Amino acid sequence: MRTTNELDETLKAAGYRVTRPRRRVWTALQETNGHITVEELAERVGDDVDLASVYRTLRLFETLGIARTSRFDERDPGRWEPSHPDEHFHLVCRECGEVDHHVGDLVARIRAHLDEGHGFLVEDVTLTVHGLCASCRGGTTEPNAD
Amino acid sequence: MRTTNELDETLKAAGYRVTRPRRRVWTALQETNGHITVEELAERVGDDVDLASVYRTLRLFETLGIARTSRFDERDPGRWEPSHPDEHFHLVCRECGEVDHHVGDLVARIRAHLDEGHGFLVEDVTLTVHGLCASCRGGTTEPNAD
DNA sequence: TTGATTGCAAATGCTTTGCAGCCGC
DNA sequence: GCGGCTGCAAAGCATTTGCAATCAA
Numbered sequence: 001m002r003t004t005n006e007l008d009e010t011l012k013a014a015g016y017r018v019t020r021p022r023r024r025v026w027t028a029l030q031e032t033n034g035h036i037t038v039e040e041l042a043e044r045v046g047d048d049v050d051l052a053s054v055y056r057t058l059r060l061f062e063t064l065g066i067a068r069t070s071r072f073d074e075r076d077p078g079r080w081e082p083s084h085p086d087e088h089f090h091l092v093c094r095e096c097g098e099v100d101h102h103v104g105d106l107v108a109r110i111r112a113h114l115d116e117g118h119g120f121l122v123e124d125v126t127l128t129v130h131g132l133c134a135s136c137r138g139g140t141t142e143p144n145a146d
Numbered sequence: 147m148r149t150t151n152e153l154d155e156t157l158k159a160a161g162y163r164v165t166r167p168r169r170r171v172w173t174a175l176q177e178t179n180g181h182i183t184v185e186e187l188a189e190r191v192g193d194d195v196d197l198a199s200v201y202r203t204l205r206l207f208e209t210l211g212i213a214r215t216s217r218f219d220e221r222d223p224g225r226w227e228p229s230h231p232d233e234h235f236h237l238v239c240r241e242c243g244e245v246d247h248h249v250g251d252l253v254a255r256i257r258a259h260l261d262e263g264h265g266f267l268v269e270d271v272t273l274t275v276h277g278l279c280a281s282c283r284g285g286t287t288e289p290n291a292d
Numbered sequence: 293t294t295g296a297t298t299g300c301a302a303a304t305g306c307t308t309t310g311c312a313g314c315c316g317c
Numbered sequence: 318g319c320g321g322c323t324g325c326a327a328a329g330c331a332t333t334t335g336c337a338a339t340c341a342a
Contacts, residue, residue: 017296017341038331050299055332074215074224075307077331091266100266106259110273113252119280120237120246126274127256134265163316163321184306196324201307221332223306 010064021049025057029067034081035090035099041080072099072128087111089127095136156210167195171203175213180227181236181245187226218245218274233257235273241282 007026008018016022028044029036042054058080061067068083072092079099087107091100107125114122153172154164162168174190175182188200204226207213214229218238225245233253237246253271260268 019297019341021298048299052300052333053298056297059333069220071217071220074217078220093266094269106256110252110256110275114275119283120239120275121278121283122275123240123277124275126272126276128272129256129260129266129268129270130272131269132267137265137267165316165322167323194324198308198325199323202322205308 007066010066014064016060016064021045021053022057022060024049025054026061029061029080029082034101035079036081037077037079039077070126070128072130087125089129091129091131091133093133093136094130095132098133100133153212156212160210162206162210167191167199168203168206170195171200172207175207175226175228180247181225182227183223183225185223216272216274218276233271235275237275237277237279239279239282240276241278244279246279 004023004026007023011018011022024045025041028041031044032041038051038054038058041058042049042051045054058067058069062069066083067080069078069080070090071078072090081101084101084103086103088101088103089107091102092098093100107127110127111122111125114120114125150169150172153169157164157168170191171187174187177190178187184197184200184204187204188195188197191200204213204215208215212229213226215224215226216236217224218236227247230247230249232249234247234249235253237248238244239246253273256273257268257271260266260271
């Protein structure tokens with residue numbers, strides 16, 4: 001899901017109208033490719049789209065399954081990203097704030113593990129790892145430094 | 147960390163004063179043993195402790211490392227729990243809202259896995275699983291029902 | 293045309309903050 | 318007594334909502 005055409009189809013298929021604000025928000029979200037604040041997004045979209053519409057549009061995208069929101073720090077505003085078919089998790093650096101979108105089989109393995117033992121039916125796994133990214137680890141980045 | 151005596155020591159050791167609001171919040175948090183809203187907590191604490199003080203106290207407890215906050219749904223207020231020495235994760239049921247505090251080695255294994263390959267220094271792992279708990283899985287709880 | 297969608301402005305809800313008085317040490 | 322802590326009230330900030338006008342179908 002990358003082009004505005006694909007957005008148009010998704011909207012129509014679900015019975016929603018294709019509008020300029022929706023296209024604009026969609027494009028802006030694609031351009032940044034993730035972890036962006038509603039305010040930052042609104043800035044990119046431009047002043048002729050109201051902040052409230054950006055919020056409404058993002059909520060709609062979430063309902064449609066094409067965007068997702070998450071919060072990496074309790075005291076930060078929510079951040080949005082186009083939803084990604086791959087299961088992934090986030091590595092958040094406490095120093096530089098960088099968010100690494102990490103794709104791998106880890107989430108799938110967690111899911112598999114949970115499906116076994118417990119009576120709990122897993123629908124969504126959210127994994128966030130806080131720490132220090134390679135560049136912020138005190139200069140040295142040698143992989144086998146203790 | 148369970149008694150008010152232990153709270154007192156923790157506060158003093160860090161140079162903070164032992165006060166009635168702090169003891170009250172601490173006790174209330176222990177009693178519920180987790181995943182409680184600030185408002186619910188304030189209710190238990192009583193009207194003679196101001197809501198603002200409850201917020202301030204919880205933030206202090208967080209700083210001291212004896213309480214932690216998390217949000218299971220983007221649109222819910224934050225929830226607090228006494229911080230737990232064991233690494234654990236949360237199973238949140240979308241039907242009944244029940245939050246299961248799940249202790250196990252899964253988080254440790256995730257941590258170990260991350261420590262290997264990547265240059266990222268892991269400090270905190272947050273894992274939240276949304277889905278349906280055993281009792282909400284459509285009545286039937288047989289493990290091999292389709 | 294017609295009703296979904298928008299912009300605007302006001303409201304909401306959670307959380308924080310300024311400040312004068314109070315209380316732990 | 319001093320300075321940290323509290324209650325109170327007001328502010329802050331992200332997000333939502335009511336409503337009349339607008340625009341996609």
